[in-house]
């Protein structure tokens with residue numbers, strides 16, 4: 041699976057810019073150095089490496105004003121195109137734009153990449169000023185009106201949330217919602233008001249349920265990523281509480297906390313995944329949940345009914 045990285049070291053940046061030059065400047069005989077501009081220092085950069093450590097996808101974002109962010113220099117190595125890498129980079133950049141408070145995301149796209157940006161929800165607004173003489177560009181815009189629109193795999197996330205609400209109705213009463221999924225992290229949130237105890241803080245049982253569902257949901261999404269199916273059951277769960285929740289209940293499960301593999305499912309065998317879920321109150325960590333989940337193979341008949 042591919043992971044989004046942020047270039048940090050000098051070497052990271054050298055590889056990052058080389059990739060940008062190779063894809064976006066060299067083919068038109070522009071000199072080395074022409075791949076950089078005056079916004080590099082104030083931009084956020086993201087990249088993806090392959091299993092050999094070579095940079096195979098890059099992209100950048102900077103704020104044009106307090107509410108407008110601009111995406112530039114997205115490129116994917118020819119051998120890696122069509123695998124969803126540009127989409128991953130764009131989702132990461134869009135997430136930065138939202139965190140910075142942007143409500144408009146703009147890009148100046150070459151003719152050839154217009155379908156890519158259209159597939160990500162951008163619309164052509166007007167012809168863009170022409171920086172490099174020959175290459176005609178269109179200014180494209182995406183409005184970011186809803187701050188917690190799910191960026192990656194919104195359909196899978198909707199299926200997950202509907203599954204919770206249908207099969208565990210109390211999850212809806214608790215106001216548990218998927219907040220964001222990045223491919224590596226699932227964040228859920230719950231309503232404090234709906235889970236309040238006599239001390240005015242969140243009921244511990246609700247926190248446990250939020251953590252369990254978040255771990256369960258992360259396994260559900262990872263199975264989807266791998267094109268697998270399975271029945272997910274909690275075998276063991278422990279939670280350590282450090283502080284009460286008094287404001288905004290949040291739960292985060294990161295793939296780095298996974299211990300276990302899904303390979304057994306391919307041989308019709310049960311698998312076990314250990315994972316951790318961090319519970320936060322706003323930005324303050326307040327509890328940690330460790331869970332051991334079993335994933336049971338689903339019989340072919342049941343699988344057919346599900347598909």
Ligand SMILES: CC(C)(COP(=O)(O)OP(=O)(O)OC[C@H]1O[C@@H](n2cnc3c(N)ncnc32)[C@H](O)[C@@H]1OP(=O)(O)O)[C@@H](O)C(=O)NCCC(=O)NCCS
Nearest residue numbers: 114115116121122123124125126127149150153155156159
């Ligand atoms: C444009 C580019 C970044 C797309 O990268 P990619 O990794 O192949 O794109 P993805 O696989 O993430 O595709 C995401 C979506 O865009 C669509 N898409 C991508 N390129 C497309 C094309 N040329 N025509 C139609 N659709 C396209 C995909 O079908 C996919 O749609 P889906 O989500 O509905 O399935 C890549 O082709 C590239 O690097 N081109 C050269 C550099 C460039 O022009 N960069 C843009 C800077 S202005």
